[in-house]
Every structure is written in C-alpha cells, then in structure tokens.
Amino acid sequence: MYHKEKSIQIKNSASALYNNLSVLRIAPRRLTYFTVVHANVVNMVSASWDGLNYSHRQLQSKEPNVATSTSLIMQVAFCVLPSRDLLVVTSQKGIQIYESDGSIMVYWHALDTSDAPTAQAVFARGISAVWDNYICVGVSSGAILVFDVPSKGSNITLSEVLEEHKEPITDIASECSGSQECIADLVSADDGGNLCVWKSGKEFQLLNKIPGFDMSCSSVKLWKGIVVAGYGTGQIHLFEAVTGILHAEVNAHARWIYSLDIAPFSGLLLSAAEDSLVRVWHLTVTPETNSVEVAHLHNECVTDTQICGAKFCDGDGYAFAVTGYDLSEIIRYTQL
Amino acid sequence: MSVKTLPLVFINLGGEMLYILDQRLRATSTSEDNSEKVMNDIVGTLFSKTFMDELLKPQQLYSHRTLKTVLTRLAHASIMRLNPASMDRLYELTIMAFKYQVFRCPRPKDLLLISYSHIDTIRELVKDTSVVVNQVDETHRKIIEVYSSLSEGEFQLLRQTLLIFFQDMHVRVSLFLKNQIQNPDGRFALPTSGPVPHGIVVPGLIRVFDSKGREVRRSEFPAGGSYSSPVREGSFELHGDRVISLGMNMYVLGGTVKSTKGDGTPNPLAKEELNLLACLIGSLKAENMPRAEYGFRINLFTTDQEEEEEADGTSDGAEESMFGVINIQAMQDEQSAAELARITGQFAEEEEQHENPSGNKGDDLLAMMDDL
Numbered sequence: 001m002y003h004k005e006k007s008i009q010i011k012n013s014a015s016a017l018y019n020n021l022s023v024l025r026i027a028p029r030r031l032t033y034f035t036v037v038h039a040n041v042v043n044m045v046s047a048s049w050d051g052l053n054y055s056h057r058q059l060q061s062k063e064p065n066v067a068t069s070t071s072l073i074m075q076v077a078f079c080v081l082p083s084r085d086l087l088v089v090t091s092q093k094g095i096q097i098y099e100s101d102g103s104i105m106v107y108w109h110a111l112d113t114s115d116a117p118t119a120q121a122v123f124a125r126g127i128s129a130v131w132d133n134y135i136c137v138g139v140s141s142g143a144i145l146v147f148d149v150p151s152k153g154s155n156i157t158l159s160e161v162l163e164e165h166k167e168p169i170t171d172i173a174s175e176c177s178g179s180q181e182c183i184a185d186l187v188s189a190d191d192g193g194n195l196c197v198w199k200s201g202k203e204f205q206l207l208n209k210i211p212g213f214d215m216s217c218s219s220v221k222l223w224k225g226i227v228v229a230g231y232g233t234g235q236i237h238l239f240e241a242v243t244g245i246l247h248a249e250v251n252a253h254a255r256w257i258y259s260l261d262i263a264p265f266s267g268l269l270l271s272a273a274e275d276s277l278v279r280v281w282h283l284t285v286t287p288e289t290n291s292v293e294v295a296h297l298h299n300e301c302v303t304d305t306q307i308c309g310a311k312f313c314d315g316d317g318y319a320f321a322v323t324g325y326d327l328s329e330i331i332r333y334t335q336l
Numbered sequence: 337m338s339v340k341t342l343p344l345v346f347i348n349l350g351g352e353m354l355y356i357l358d359q360r361l362r363a364t365s366t367s368e369d370n371s372e373k374v375m376n377d378i379v380g381t382l383f384s385k386t387f388m389d390e391l392l393k394p395q396q397l398y399s400h401r402t403l404k405t406v407l408t409r410l411a412h413a414s415i416m417r418l419n420p421a422s423m424d425r426l427y428e429l430t431i432m433a434f435k436y437q438v439f440r441c442p443r444p445k446d447l448l449l450i451s452y453s454h455i456d457t458i459r460e461l462v463k464d465t466s467v468v469v470n471q472v473d474e475t476h477r478k479i480i481e482v483y484s485s486l487s488e489g490e491f492q493l494l495r496q497t498l499l500i501f502f503q504d505m506h507v508r509v510s511l512f513l514k515n516q517i518q519n520p521d522g523r524f525a526l527p528t529s530g531p532v533p534h535g536i537v538v539p540g541l542i543r544v545f546d547s548k549g550r551e552v553r554r555s556e557f558p559a560g561g562s563y564s565s566p567v568r569e570g571s572f573e574l575h576g577d578r579v580i581s582l583g584m585n586m587y588v589l590g591g592t593v594k595s596t597k598g599d600g601t602p603n604p605l606a607k608e609e610l611n612l613l614a615c616l617i618g619s620l621k622a623e624n625m626p627r628a629e630y631g632f633r634i635n636l637f638t639t640d641q642e643e644e645e646e647a648d649g650t651s652d653g654a655e656e657s658m659f660g661v662i663n664i665q666a667m668q669d670e671q672s673a674a675e676l677a678r679i680t681g682q683f684a685e686e687e688e689q690h691e692n693p694s695g696n697k698g699d700d701l702l703a704m705m706d707d708l
Binding site: 039072234235 | 535540
C-alpha cells in the first residue's frame with residue numbers, strides 16, 4: 001500500500017519524546033516543513049516537493065537574553081489558525097511561539113516554578129491550535145494554558161487556565177478550526193490516561209471527562225466527534241467524545257504508543273510505537289447508527305528503532321513521515 | 337526533565353562498573369584480599385547514607401563530564417588506581433551497558449527491576465563484609481520507599497531523560513556484538529518477537545462495542561511480529577526473582593571498545609553538585625583509610641602499546657604494576673572538605689540569582705516586541 005521514499009537527513013537524532021514530529025504543508029510554495037526535537041534543540045527542515053531543495057534551521061529553547069542554560073524541549077508543533085501559522089516550542093522553562101518558518105520568536109511564556117512542589121519535574125507539553133484564535137498548551141501540573149492569538153503581530157495573551165487534570169498533560173488535539181461547527185472541538189490527555197473534552201470560546205467549557213486506567217495516554221486525536229487515544233499498553237481506544245462511550249478497542253502494539261495521527265479527509269489513522277512498528281488503519285464513522293469501524297490496512301517496520309513520531313504529510317494520508325530515537329533521518333512513505 | 341534519575345543512574349552505572357572490575361580483578365589474578373577490599377570500599381562509598389541522600393534530592397541529571405568525574409572518584413575510593421585510558425573505556429562500557437538496559441526495558445517501571453538486579457549482584461560481591469551488606473540493604477529499602485509509588489508515566493519520563501542522556505552513543509562492545517544484541521553500526525537490536533511486557537496484550541485484535549458496552553464484533557489483523565504472552569512479573573521486594581535478565585552480570589570476558597567522539601559542553605550548574613559530591617566521597621575515604629598501605633594500579637583494558645609489551649615476554653600486568661599509593665589524593669580531599677561549606681553557600685546564592693531573571697526577561701521581550 002505504501003512504499004519507502006528517500007529519507008530526509010536531519011542535523012541531530014530524534015529524542016525519545018511523545019509525538020516527536022510535526023509537519024506543515026505549504027501548498028502555495030510547494031514546500032513542507034518538518035520539525036524534530038533533539039534534547040534542547042529543534043531541528044527544522046524545509047523540503048521542496050520536487051525533492052531537490054532542503055534547507056535546515058535549528059532553534060534552541062532558551063529564555064531570551066539569558067546566556068546560560070538551555071533547557072530540554074518536550075514537544076514542538078505547528079499550529080494552523082485561519083489567519084496565520086505558528087510554531088510552538090514547549091520546554092522545562094517555558095513556552096516559545098515562533099513564526100512558522102522559525103525565523104522570529106513572537107512570544108515567550110515562562111513557566112511558574114514557584115508553587116510547584118520541588119520533588120516534581122516542571123515542564124510544558126501538549127500543544128494544539130483551537131478554533132479561530134486559540135493555542136492551548138499543557139503543563140506538568142495538569143493545567144492547560146489557553147493563549148489568545150491575534151491575526152497578526154505579537155500581542156498574544158494568556159486568556160484562561162483550565163484546571164481539570166491532576167497529572168502532567170501528555171497531548172492535546174482539536175478539530176473544526178475556523179469554519180466548521182462542532183459540539184466538542186478540543187480533547188486533552190494526561191499521564192493517568194484521563195481525557196477531558198472541551199468546547200472552546202471566551203470561556204472554555206468542559207463537556208466530558210473520560211477516566212483513565214492508571215496508564216499514560218501518550219497521544220490523542222479528535223475526528224468527527226470521536227476521540228482516538230493511544231496508551232502505554234500499546235492499545236488504542238476510540239470514544240465518542242461527548243458521551244464517553246467506548247466504541248472500539250484495538251490491541252495495536254506490543255510496546256508504548258508514542259504517536260497517533262489522522263488524515264481528516266480520508267479517515268486514515270497512523271499509529272507508531274516503541275515496538276518499531278508503524279500501522280495504518282481506516283476509520284469509518286456512521287452517525288446514523290452511531291457506530292465506528294476500524295480496519296487495519298498496512299504495517300511498516302523500522303528495524304531496531306523505537307519510533308517517537310509519525311505524521312501524515314497531507315490531509316488525505318497519501319504520504320506519511322516517521323522519526324525514531326537515535327535516528328538522524330526522517331523516513332518517508334508514499335502510497336503506491 | 338525528571339528530577340529523580342540520579343539514584344538509579346549511580347546504582348546501575350556503579351553496578352556495571354563493579355561487574356567489570358570484579359571480572360578484570362579475577363582475570364588479572366589480583367589477590368583475594370585486595371579484590372575484596374576494592375569491592376568493599378567502592379560499594380561502601382556508593383551505598384553510604386550521605387552519598388545516597390545527596391543523590392535522592394530532586395535535581396536534574398548531570399552532564400557526562402560530571403558523571404564520569406564522580407564515577408572516577410568512586411572507583412578511586414578504593415586502593416585501586418585506574419589510568420585515564422582505563423577509566424575512559426570503563427565509562428564507555430558502563431554507559432553502553434546501561435543504555436542497552438534502558439532501551440530494552442520492557443515497561444518503564446522495570447527500570448526498578450534492573451536496578452534491583454544490580455543491587456542483588458552487588459550484595460553478593462560484598463557478602464562477606466556485614467557492615468557493607470547492611471548499607472546496601474538500607475539503601476535498597478530507601479529506594480523501594482521512594483520509587484515504589486511512582487506512576488508508569490513518571491517512570492517513562494525518567495526513562496526518556498536517560499535516553500536523551502545516552503543519545504548518539506554507539507560505542508561497539510565486542511561482548512554485545514558477539515551476542516548479537518548490538519549491530520555492527522553500534523545500534524541495539526530490537527526484536528519484534530518474544531513475550532510482551534507484563535500488563536500488555538499481544539497485538540492483533542480489534543474489538544467493536546455498542547452504546548451499552550457489549551462487544552458486537554471482533555476481528556484480527558496481522559501484527560507483523562511473533563509475540564507471545566507475557567511471563568510472570570518480577571519481584572519489587574528487597575529479595576526476590578527479578579525475572580527479566582537485564583541488569584544481571586553478563587561479563588564473562590572483558591570487552592574491547594572503540595573510542596567515540598567527546599560529549600557536549602559542560603553544565604555550569606552541575607559543577608557545584610560535583611564539588612559537593614566529590615567532597616562527600618573524599619571525606620568518607622579519608623575516614624576509611626587509617627594506615628598508609630600500598631595500593632595497586634590496574635590496567636583494565638589492554639591498549640596496543642601494552643599488548644606489544646606483553647608480547648615482549650613480561651608477566652601479567654597487575655603484578656608488575658604494584659607500587660605505593662600516591663597520597664596526593666588525601667591532601668586534595670582535606671582542602672575540598674574545608675571548602676565544602678563555602679561552596680554550598682555559593683551554590684545556594686547562584687541558584688537564586690539564576691531563578692529571578694526569567695520573569696523579568698520575559699516581560700522585557702514582550703515589551704520590546706510590542707514596540708516593533
């Protein structure tokens with residue numbers, strides 16, 4: 001179904017972090033950006049569609065104007081809003097927001113370490129754009145910071161802090177940005193496997209809480225009102241977001257899942273885990289019968305590699321890219 | 337990231353170091369008295385309450401440079417002396433062994449089982465000296481107390497912190513290559529077969545449910561590997577069968593290593609911790625060494641030059657290398673101990689200075705950006 005393409009070499013190897021690959025497709029310029037985290041550095045590659053031009057950039061997580069101490073980065077993600085695309089970097093020290101090409105930092109938010117108990121690690125993790133103008137970022141305390149983003153400029157403000165989770169946030173996902181109307185448009189996951197379903201707005205509304213089973217949910221996606229969650233047990237659960245009904249359970253992987261992605265136009269689902277396997281599935285949602293179907297389509301094995309990031313490169317799922325721990329390349333696959 | 341890595345790092349790296357030292361001491365026919373003394377001194381220092389308490393404080397993981405220095409001091413807490421080349425190779429070997437264990441760790445919390453395996457073997461190595469065995473037991477109890485309540489998510493964060501620390505190290509170890517757990521390019525093997533970890537289900541099943549939670553359909557898919565059901569869970573108690581083999585002593589023969597390029601820039605904050613720890617080791621060693629006995633040098637790994645010398649017909653390395661211990665070490669420790677209070681005070685001040693600017697700098701940047 002898919003075959004391997006030429007890999008993209010990156011400057012450093014990928015770190016073992018959840019969801020360690022972000023992809024931004026820029027159709028007008030026939031380019032795709034990829035970002036991969038290596039310890040305290042973001043490796044950014046811009047690849048032209050004809051495969052001839054690659055340009056590299058590195059971003060460090062540091063507080064502006066503080067010479068010492070770069071801090072370890074937990075996650076990097078592109079946030080696509082109707083008016084603009086931004087790049088968000090979350091680390092132990094804080095949250096940085098850049099223009100999507102990584103050229104200018106437009107915002108820095110320092111994490112408040114004062115009231116965290118010192119025995120716990122402090123970091124930000126979990127990034128998603130929501131609706132027209134919000135970017136949500138999770139924190140190790142379980143809080144979710146909601147930033148209000150203007151259509152241009154750097155006047156980004158912290159609009160709300162959602163305090164529902166008690167454990168470190170692992171991942172956040174949304175659907176229906178811009179035009180579509182959805183009942184629920186945001187889902188957040190934590191280290192205990194608990195999921196919260198939200199409706200965005202001037203004040204975010206908690207629609208549902210789906211309890212976990214003491215196992216980390218490392219990656220989560222929202223599509224057609226269905227929450228797709230990947231766990232440390234290697235399982236994927238599909239829930240109806242608003243009601244919490246479990247539609248399907250897949251014993252997908254033999255080790256911890258590190259990344260999930262959905263191609264929204266085709267309903268293809270990508271799952272990747274520490275067991276060195278990437279799997280492609282097809283989801284069908286039938287609203288009339290309120291049922292969900294999961295079909296397995298394809299496997300790829302990246303030999304001897306614990307995979308840490310896997311993303312579709314386009315909305316149809318025609319191509320996908322994969323990163324692995326200690327691997328200095330982005331492996332690509334395209335449909336035959 | 338994780339602020340709880342250090343105790344496990346030292347137990348496991350220290351353990352691997354002791355496995356290698358034990359094997360090499362036997363191979364070079366070092367006297368039993370000397371071997372026992374080396375083991376007791378190192379284990380006694382590693383598992384001392386002061387040392388462990390310092391490690392148990394929540395803090396970031398050290399840099400490679402700092403870690404290697406502290407491990408060197410640990411090795412030299414005994415009457416044995418290692419030349420820098422031996423110490424470099426010892427460090428590489430222990431790091432690669434621990435990297436392999438962390439990489440192949442079935443579940444994140446099995447990091448504890450690996451650590452307990454190391455402690456089990458260490459206990460065996462010093463079993464004839466009850467004082468040291470008690471220290472090991474006490475530390476083991478403390479570790480159980482501190483780590484047993486961590487969630488799987490916290491263990492995974494700990495594991496990820498360690499994996500970042502080991503990143504890009506691909507030193508080839510002949511023992512690993514021979515056993516095919518490492519590939520010729522230095523990467524570790526990751527089979528898609530064998531038992532799944534405890535608590536994980538063999539992949540291959542899709543189950544669909546109705547709105548009342550009843551299963552309406554199940555289907556299978558090709559999992560692309562040959563996995564089997566999990567084996568029983570290892571024991572997390574003070575004594576017990578750990579079940580998984582990671583962390584057990586795999587040294588029968590010494591390994592030869594190829595050198596790698598050096599690691600990154602030094603971490604200025606870790607320097608203060610290094611001094612403090614070094615002081616602790618130093619002050620302990622001064623207590624434990626009442627008489628100026630002679631020590632011995634040992635070359636752990638033969639270099640090309642040494643192989644040539646041996647070929648010339650000289651006897652085995654350890655015997656001819658014995659000579660008096662250099663007491664410079666003791667002098668340095670006395671000086672460091674006197675500096676201890678000053679350094680701790682200095683570190684506390686520096687920490688405060690470092691914390692304050694973050695908020696201000698953020699505001700400055702925002703103000704600056706608004707003006708653009």
